[in-house]
Structure formats: structure tokens, C-alpha cells
Amino acid sequence: MLNVLKGTLTRRMFLILMSLSLLPTIVLLIVPSIIQIRSEQTAVTQLETELQTKAEGIFSRLVSSKATHFAQVLQPRLTPGAMLAAQISEHNLNSTTFDTAKWYVHHDHGLCGMKILSVDGMVWTYPESVNEQVEADLNFLSPFQTVGNGSDAYWTFENDDLRTVGKAWTPFLIDGEFGGVVGTEFCLSTLVEEIPKFGLAENATMLLVGENGRFLTTPSWGNNSYLLKGLSSEHSNIAFSDLVPATVQTQLIEEDFLSRLQKREQFVLRAKFDQTFGYIAVAPVANSPLNVILLLPQDDIYNQAEFYGATLKVSIPAIVTQAAISLLGFILVIALGGLFSLRQIAEPIAQLSAGAENVARGDLTQRVPEVGAGELQQLAQSFNAMVNAIQTSQQALEQNQQELAATLKIREDEFRIINQVAVLSNTAGSLSEKLASTLQIVNDHLRITASAIFVVDESQVLIPLVWGEEKPALSAVEVAVSPTRQTQIHLAHQTIQSGHSTIQHENKDTHSIASLPISFQGRIVGVIIFHCSHQHELSESVLTFLKALSNHIAILIENARLQNQERTLLVTEERRRLARDLHDSVTQSLFSLSMIAEGVRANLKSITSPTELAQPVDLLIQQSQQIRTEMRKLIQELRPINATDIRLDDVIKQHAQRLQDIANVDVKTSISTKADLVPPAVTQHFDRILQEAMSNIGRHSHASTATITLGATQDHFLLTIGDNGIGFDSQSLMHSSTSYGLNNMRERTEMMGGSFSVRAIADQGTTIKIIIPKKA
Numbered sequence: 001m002l003n004v005l006k007g008t009l010t011r012r013m014f015l016i017l018m019s020l021s022l023l024p025t026i027v028l029l030i031v032p033s034i035i036q037i038r039s040e041q042t043a044v045t046q047l048e049t050e051l052q053t054k055a056e057g058i059f060s061r062l063v064s065s066k067a068t069h070f071a072q073v074l075q076p077r078l079t080p081g082a083m084l085a086a087q088i089s090e091h092n093l094n095s096t097t098f099d100t101a102k103w104y105v106h107h108d109h110g111l112c113g114m115k116i117l118s119v120d121g122m123v124w125t126y127p128e129s130v131n132e133q134v135e136a137d138l139n140f141l142s143p144f145q146t147v148g149n150g151s152d153a154y155w156t157f158e159n160d161d162l163r164t165v166g167k168a169w170t171p172f173l174i175d176g177e178f179g180g181v182v183g184t185e186f187c188l189s190t191l192v193e194e195i196p197k198f199g200l201a202e203n204a205t206m207l208l209v210g211e212n213g214r215f216l217t218t219p220s221w222g223n224n225s226y227l228l229k230g231l232s233s234e235h236s237n238i239a240f241s242d243l244v245p246a247t248v249q250t251q252l253i254e255e256d257f258l259s260r261l262q263k264r265e266q267f268v269l270r271a272k273f274d275q276t277f278g279y280i281a282v283a284p285v286a287n288s289p290l291n292v293i294l295l296l297p298q299d300d301i302y303n304q305a306e307f308y309g310a311t312l313k314v315s316i317p318a319i320v321t322q323a324a325i326s327l328l329g330f331i332l333v334i335a336l337g338g339l340f341s342l343r344q345i346a347e348p349i350a351q352l353s354a355g356a357e358n359v360a361r362g363d364l365t366q367r368v369p370e371v372g373a374g375e376l377q378q379l380a381q382s383f384n385a386m387v388n389a390i391q392t393s394q395q396a397l398e399q400n401q402q403e404l405a406a407t408l409k410i411r412e413d414e415f416r417i418i419n420q421v422a423v424l425s426n427t428a429g430s431l432s433e434k435l436a437s438t439l440q441i442v443n444d445h446l447r448i449t450a451s452a453i454f455v456v457d458e459s460q461v462l463i464p465l466v467w468g469e470e471k472p473a474l475s476a477v478e479v480a481v482s483p484t485r486q487t488q489i490h491l492a493h494q495t496i497q498s499g500h501s502t503i504q505h506e507n508k509d510t511h512s513i514a515s516l517p518i519s520f521q522g523r524i525v526g527v528i529i530f531h532c533s534h535q536h537e538l539s540e541s542v543l544t545f546l547k548a549l550s551n552h553i554a555i556l557i558e559n560a561r562l563q564n565q566e567r568t569l570l571v572t573e574e575r576r577r578l579a580r581d582l583h584d585s586v587t588q589s590l591f592s593l594s595m596i597a598e599g600v601r602a603n604l605k606s607i608t609s610p611t612e613l614a615q616p617v618d619l620l621i622q623q624s625q626q627i628r629t630e631m632r633k634l635i636q637e638l639r640p641i642n643a644t645d646i647r648l649d650d651v652i653k654q655h656a657q658r659l660q661d662i663a664n665v666d667v668k669t670s671i672s673t674k675a676d677l678v679p680p681a682v683t684q685h686f687d688r689i690l691q692e693a694m695s696n697i698g699r700h701s702h703a704s705t706a707t708i709t710l711g712a713t714q715d716h717f718l719l720t721i722g723d724n725g726i727g728f729d730s731q732s733l734m735h736s737s738t739s740y741g742l743n744n745m746r747e748r749t750e751m752m753g754g755s756f757s758v759r760a761i762a763d764q765g766t767t768i769k770i771i772i773p774k775k776a
Helices: 002-006 008-091 095-107 131-139 142-147 188-194 246-254 257-262 298-307 316-360 375-424 431-446 476-480 483-498 540-606 611-638 648-663 680-701 730-734 740-751
Strands: 111-118 123-126 154-160 163-174 177-187 205-209 215-217 267-272 277-284 291-297 450-456 462-467 502-507 511-520 523-533 666-671 705-712 716-723 755-761 765-773
Touching (some): 008 095, 008 111, 008 163, 008 177, 008 188, 008 267, 008 277, 008 316, 095 111, 095 123, 111 163, 163 188, 188 205, 188 215, 246 267, 257 277, 291 298, 316 375, 375 431, 431 450, 450 483, 483 502, 483 511, 483 523, 511 540, 523 540, 648 666, 648 705, 680 705, 680 740, 680 765, 740 755, 740 765
Parallel strands (some): 666 705
Antiparallel strands (some): 154 163, 163 177, 205 291, 267 277, 277 291, 450 462, 502 511, 511 523, 716 765, 755 765
């Protein structure tokens, strides 16, 4: 069989066959193995979740069963005290009462003793108590005298040697009045041994605690659990929380453990112990202040599940080994099959090769004999059919070329649009103008009926920056009367929340809307929305193009943001530098000049006729002092206020004080809203606007008074700045390219989605009003 590989053609075909078969074989083996591993991991996770869920229900029923069992064990020990109290109330104290009490103690090993205490000082105990215990018991009657007749049994607990003794005190009446109490003493350490471990795992344990959370006792089979720190006789009067690790103590506090004990609740907690998880199941014991607590390790649950056949571990090495063996088997089978097949087709392939060479030379009349068996004959038939199909495929090829040319034209147009958008990032203009140009380009190309771009500002507020070819609405009323814009705003908020592109069909026959997030480095910086008619439906290819376009728009928005930050930082730094330079150089020189002039003037007194020189020197002194005053004003204006960490009301007061200091203008401020409600980003914009406005008032208005008012409505912040200066032509100056200050204030207002207006009257002053929405 290996002789088949002597031929060059068959050898190459064998290598090709092996190469082409190897990759699919690997994929077909590795992918199922990976799927199997993940499937088993998922199954294990689900099984663990189900085990935990079922465990809580099982443990809740188990602790309830143990509490019920202990209540049944405890109830016969409580009955003697209640019966004796009823007997005394009916027949008063007599020898029969004492004999009955002794009989109960003798015939029930769970009872440690009984006591009868009366208000007249009579004390009867069995077995007899020492004097100190008797006095303590007499003092014990006071709570029952306070609560009155017919009160319920009162419980106390104490440690006797290595035992925990519980006492249930039942009041009795004599002649209709409170006469004393009957005390039943029972050994909890003995009674708890009657509770079997049946139903609990090997490392589980059971404890009895009082309603105050104090540990009382535990059965002998329950003091070796590794979940506890270790039990001994010294632990008989400590809190239950002191027996568990610190992590569990913290969780008990968070779960309000003591309060739930006092409320007599039944509950199950899953807690993290030192090296494993465990469950704390709690149930109250009926007719007593006792509670049963079960500590159950989670590992016992998993071990029991694995014992019954559940798999909680994924055997990855076994799966990989199985896949490797299967891979080697597949390769061997493919190699043997390839050699066998090549031997059967060697000669027919030679004929096909010759025929293919003739077809390659352009002889489409060439045909090969359709001889051989099975696939060889089919191959010959296929070869002949292929030659016949070549002629047909030439026409299909020409048609495909035309379709490809049309698709290429579309891609060229899309590339041209994206290139134009990329160029916009390097051109002058505001961000709104660039985005408006972008929408205009896209609308013309895709025949969009309406569009909008929303930008997320520094405070994560969604701002409608561009509405198709229009500017954004200046008030909430204008937006409210436009259903299209309301739909766009609602859809933009949905896109921000979901983070995914959505298509909404308002009318499946006439209209659809596409909303795409604009993301930069995993952060959503805006949303772009397009309305499209049914005649120009948004196809998958168009959506792909719009997603690519949104990436470039994100770069444009991010560049604008970075340029704005850079410009602000440069202006701030330049102002600081100029202030330092002016203070260190020009101001010092002017001061020296003033001192020299004053020295010259003083020396003129020694001249016989100083009148002619005194006047120029006085003028020199006056001019130098005036220049120093102007220089101080300029330095104050150049020093910016840091509005990053202060509230807006403090910013307003600092600007007002600065204008009053440098221009002697009486500035009045009115703040009618809480400044801490204004977001930090809005505070920074208001700071720059106030700085520009105060500079204009000090330099150009010749005003004597000015006002700064900050107010708020339900939906907007309102900032008003006014003065009583000379005013100006607001319409011509707002549209002038030289009015940088007013244009900067207007652009900052529009970046926050607000409206900016100026009202100026000659010789009557100027008023600037800025309205900023609280929410987009």
C-alpha cells in the first residue's frame, strides 16, 4: 500500500488530505471536550446551588424536629410543678403536697429537686438546700408579688458542679391571694442526652441556649464539632457567639441574632467558618425560653451527595486524555483510508490531470471518459459537468462583478463620509457645529428624515447637543411640544442604560428609529439617533456603517473635550504665569520708579527755583502710582478662582469681592437656592462665566453697582448678572468675531444644554441671563 506514495501527485494528495483532515479533526474533538468541561462545571454549580437551597429547608425541618423532641422531653418535667401549684391553690399546703413532690423527684431521673416557697417565709426543699440557697430563694419571691396573681412560670438557670440546672417557678394562690411559688429543678445536661443524633451528619452538633443567647449545654455526641472552638465545663456560662469564629460573630450581629432569639423565630443562617461554610439552624422550644441550635458543616452535605452518586468535581484530565486518544485514533484511520483511496484513484486522476490541462489551455470541448467505479465515475462526471458549468459561470461572474462594483461604490461612499468626519476633528469650530456637519453629511447619504446627537457631560447628564440641522431647544417647553424630540430623548436614555444599539419601529410600514451608543474606550460619551422611512430601511450593512461612524464621532467628542480641558489649563497656567511675571518684574520696576521720583522731588527743595521741575516730577509720581494701581487690578483678574472643591455660593461671593476690590464696584449677591445642589461640572462653567462677566464690568461698563442672582425652578438653574454701566449694542456684538468673551459664555451655556441671553441699553446697563436645565 505504501507504493502509492512513490508518485509525486499521489504523495502530494496524501499530504493535502492529511493536512485538511487534521484541523477539522482537532476542532471536532477539542470543541466537544471544552463544551463537556463547561457543561459539567455548570452542572456542578447548579447542583451546589440546589444542595444549598434544599439544605436550608431540610435543616429548618430538622431543627424544628429536634426542638419538638426536646419540648416533649421537657414537658413531663414541667407538669409536676404546675400540678403541685394547682393542688396548693385548691387545698393549701399539707403533708400530701410534700410527699407528692418527693415522689416526683424519686421517680424521674431528669428532675434534680423541687422547692416550695411561701410569702409567710416557709421554705421547703427536696433535697434540702443550704441556708444561703434558702435565703436566695426567699428573695426570689419579689418578682411574683410585683406581677400579681396567676402569673406564668418564671425560668432561671445555674451551674451545679458540671451540670446545667434549669428551674421553672410556678406561682400558687392561698385564699385567693398570691401565696408563693413551686420550683421544679431539672438537669438540662441529663435531659439533652435523650435527644438522639439521628438525622444529623458526623460533624454536626446540637446546643441549648437561652433567649439571651447564653450557652447552656450540649449532648455528649455534640461537643466534638470542628465548627466550634471547643467545648468544656468552663463554657457553661458564656454567650453562644463566643464559641464560633470572629467571622461568624460578625454575621450574627448583622443578622440580628439575639433579637430573633427573643422574638422566638425559627431561622437558618449560612455562615463562613475558618476553613469551610456551615449552617446555623435555630428553633425555639415550646413552653420554655430555650432554643435548639444545630451546627451543620456544608462539607457533610457534599460528601453525602457524592456518596449517593452526585459529581461535584470536574475531571478535566480524564476528558483531555480521552480527547487525545480519540485524536490519535482519528489520525490513524484518516491515514489508512487516505492510502487506500489514493490507490484506487491514481490512474483516473492522471486522466483528469490531462483533461484539466486541456481545459486550462482554453479547450472547453475537452471531456474525460466516465469510467471507474463509485466516486471515480462521479468525479469524471463532475469534471465534465464542471466544464459545462464554466461557460455558464462566466455570465454569473460578470453579474457578480457588477454587484461587487455597486457594493464597492457604497463602501467608497461610506469611507468618504468617515474620512470627512475624521477631518472635522482637525478643523476649527465648536463641537456642536462639527456634529451638525456630521449629521448633515450622514443625512444626505442615507436620506435620514430626522436625527439627533446627545452628549454625556462630566456629571453624567445627557445633553441634547444637535437636532438634525437645527440647534437644540432652549427650554423644556419647546422640547415638550415636539413628540419626535421626546421620543429621541426617551430612546437616548434607554440606550445609555442598556449600553446596546436598538431599533424601534414606530410604524412597521412607514417609520423606524435606530439608536446607537457613542463609546470611547468602553465609556459611553453620547448617543446618536436616526429616523428612517420605510423606503430607505436601516439594513444590517447600514447599521454596521453607523456603528463604525459612531466610533469616529466618539473620537471627535473626546478630542473636543480634551481640547477644551487643554485650553482651560493653558489659559489658567498662562494667567498665573503673567500674574507672577507682572508682579515680579513690572510692578517692582514701577515701585522703584515711584521711589526715585519721590527722591528727586525731595532734592528739588534745595534748588533755588524748583517750581518748573516740581510739576513734571509730580506728574511722574501720579502716573507711576496710577500704573501700579492698574497693574494690581490686572494681577487680580489674572489669578483664577479654583472652583473644583468649593460651592457655587462661595464662588459667587469671591467674584463679587474681587470686582469690588479692583474696580470699586458695589456688588450685591442674591442666592435663593441651595448651592450644594448644583453639580460640580455646572459650578465650574458658572465660575468661568462669572470670571468673564466680572472682567467685562470692571474694564468696559464704567458701572458703580452690579448684581449677581442665583435662583432655581423645578427643572432649571437661573444665573443673572447685571450692572448700571454704559451698556452696548448686544445684537451686533454677539455676532462679531471679536467678541470672544460673550461667545465663550454662550458656548459654555450651550455645552450644558442651556440658553444664553444678553440685554443691553445705552447708559442704562447690561443684563446677562443664563438658564441651565437640571436634567437633560
